[in-house]
Amino acid sequence: MSSGEPLDIVIVGGGTAGWMVGTALVSGLRPNQARVRLVESDDIATVGVGEATIPAMRDYNRFVGIDEVEMLRATNGTFKLGIEFLDWGFQGSNYHHPFGVHGQAMGGAAFHQQWNRARLAGHDFDIEEFSYAIAASRADRFEFPNPDPSLIESSYSYAYHFDASLYAKFLRKVAEGRGLKRTEGKVVAVNRDGLSGDVASITLASGEVVKGDFFVDCTGFRGLLIGQTLESPFEDWSHWLPCDRAWAVPCARGGRLTPFTRSTAREAGWIWRIPLQHRSGNGYVYSSAHISDDEAAAVLMGQLDGEALDEPRQIRFKAGRRTASWTRNVMAAGLASGFLEPLESTSIYLVQAAVMNLLKLFPGKRVEPALVDEFNRRIDREYDRVRDFLILHYHANTRTDAPLWKQCREMEIPDSLKQKLELFRRRGHAPSHRDGLFSLHSWTSLLLGQGVTPEGYDRLADNVPLSQALAEMERQRAAITRRVPLMPSHADFVARHCAVPARTAEVVA
Ligand SMILES: Cc1cc2nc3c(=O)[nH]c(=O)nc-3n(C[C@H](O)[C@H](O)[C@H](O)COP(=O)(O)OP(=O)(O)OC[C@H]3O[C@@H](n4cnc5c(N)ncnc54)[C@H](O)[C@@H]3O)c2cc1C
Incomplete structure (x- = not known):
């Protein structure tokens, strides 16, 4: 200038x-x-x-000089280690998109390539067991990542709910x-x-x-x-992303203070649940071509964790x-x-x-x-990039319960996404952060979570003998299993670090 x-x-x-x-x-x-x-x-x-936010928001805070603890206190905020997706690929499925890696690279190949090589050789590991962020999420635990990159507890990031x-x-x-x-x-x-x-x-x-x-x-x-x-x-991208309305409603927080957002697929869209210190935020994002407004509101109100704190509010969008x-x-x-x-x-x-x-x-x-x-x-x-990532959630599904899911499975997708899917199916290669959102680990968790499995793997993975790769995988998994139980619960961590003063007891409850 x-x-x-x-x-x-x-x-x-x-x-x-x-x-x-x-x-x-x-x-x-x-x-x-x-x-x-x-x-x-x-x-x-x-x-x-x-x-709900993603870890990039921490860069924004750093840039403008916002102290995150002060921000979380002012906004009833909590921490977020990722998103849990229920019933997305198929009814009964459950996977996480964690803010962190799935295992450490070996032999010049990404971890998921070694994992896939082991899988194709008959070793059936659950890839989620190699993510520290997922293990912590499932145990409702949180603490700040350790800055020492040699430690397993450095292998994740976090964002906020507020x-x-x-x-x-x-x-x-x-x-x-x-x-x-x-x-x-x-x-x-x-x-x-x-x-x-x-x-x-x-x-x-x-x-x-x-x-x-x-x-x-x-x-x-x-x-x-x-x-x-x-x-x-x-x-207009509504031919790829047909949801065009949402009902949103806050409710009293019931049960655990989870360090993740929950997204549950339903017959005409999906429901979010965002845990804050003083309440949970909930909403049903749906396609008005596949469900009436009244039915959608009833579905949302029928699955709240606690008493509704307001009337549901409708938002329309394209x-x-x-x-x-x-x-x-x-x-x-x-x-x-x-x-x-x-x-x-x-x-x-x-x-x-x-x-x-x-x-x-x-x-x-x-x-x-x-x-x-x-x-x-x-x-x-x-x-x-975000568009392709979102479309993938809808497209890669085998749900048989409702027309929305069949429509999304059969729809023509953007060429850029077609190419990503094909590359992953052939050799397990996924996009990386270099070209914008999201990281390799995000794409991998989504592709595998939605049931897209690669038929081959990166040949660089063969640089490490399979027996050595398997032993290293066991070591990484054991390190996570040992370390996660030592973390404080998310509720205790929030109560200690950033509770709105009047709410400390409420958060822990
Ligand atoms: C259902 C739903 C859920 C969402 N969940 C998330 C989420 O979890 N995470 C996330 O990152 N994003 C989420 N978003 C998006 C997020 O809410 C918006 O990106 C964010 O709130 C920014 O909104 P905005 O400021 O652009 O618009 P608005 O909040 O609509 O603000 C518009 C402003 O413009 C002013 N204005 C308008 N017209 C005039 C006028 N004539 N004169 C003067 N002022 C005017 C209004 O007073 C208001 O201040 C969600 C969106 C929807 C619809």
Whole structure:
């Protein structure tokens, strides 16, 4: 960015996206680089869901300098070691997508290649027994990973569950403390420059006109600037991801404080359960073509762990993304830029990816097309990767109970996913983090969990004699079995490290 007058940035919208973007901008830019203002309307509610995250969020916290313990206390937060998937590949199936590795590589080949080689030779190990994160999840235990990479208890990562509305409030405090200016007001008009066509200002219901050099659209599904004003097209992906509605309801927390999100497949979609300190968040994400709203609400209310704490609330959506999240002098983040269902808790990550890329490609007073193109290329790649990952959950199934699952099994999938599936089936090769979300271990856990098994393996695995590989696998499995019981329970850990003070006893209960 060139020196001179600071850029006037106006963020429209104060949901999770608006406040994450605002906090990152005032943390990453100096006052002589940008003045940041956020406009939000008390009359227009935020979507009010979005309570599970992935480990990348820790990078966001580090970047903006948020202390996670303080954040978890402020948001009734808990820790997350992964997601448990029930009934996904087939009814009765149960697997975890852990935030961590499945075993250590051997002989230049990934661990799952050695595991598959052993399997093909008749040694039937359960690959989940080699994941520390899964063993800890199943035992409801949590502690911070050990930084010493030689120890088995270093082989995992973690994320958070939190109360979404409290999180936005928490960020607001941080951002305002660092100079962000907040204005309450409803935007009634978006005004474009007659010559350039860029957005020049917004008009509030009070009559105030807020001018800016650059605008960030965080107005949620409305996409007030990016869609309604600049008409950036929305690419519809609902033929691959047919769920288009959700019922969400909080309930009293019953039983264990699990360090994982639970996702249970149902006849017309899936149900989430997110454990917080003071309650559980629940929701049924479903396809309205396959179940009525009333039936879906009844299914959700019938499986709560505890007493409902509110009436269920319906949210409607369509899977897809803007073809250009950055158009002219407007960048969209959050629901304004696209929506992918919360099956892998990726929306908050996509907000993070948007603002971090904006900071890297930060514009001057005049927007440069090369920066815009690069931004859109990066964001498209992020969305494509998440999309393929999500579609795989639906496509690779052998469920016979309901039409949704047959439809998803038989649907034409994107070529990019076809190629990934074929490569995994042939030699067990899976994508890696290098190209965006997700890591090799995430892809492997999903592919194997959904019942896709490779018929061959990476020949590099043969560099280690099979007997040696088997002995090493036994050693790794035994190390996990020995170490996990020494961890504190998740409830004790939360009570000790980050309980909302009045709740310590409640968390442990
Ligand atoms: C069912 C469901 C479950 C989800 N679960 C997860 C999850 O577990 N993990 C995850 O990462 N993500 C999840 N998400 C996504 C997550 O909720 C969103 O990405 C996140 O909350 C960001 O929303 P937002 O800020 O873009 O939009 P919103 O929360 O809708 O905020 C929009 C803001 O714009 C303002 N606004 C709108 N119009 C105007 C106007 N005219 N004038 C002034 N202000 C205006 C509103 O007042 C509000 O402040 C989920 C989404 C859904 C639908």
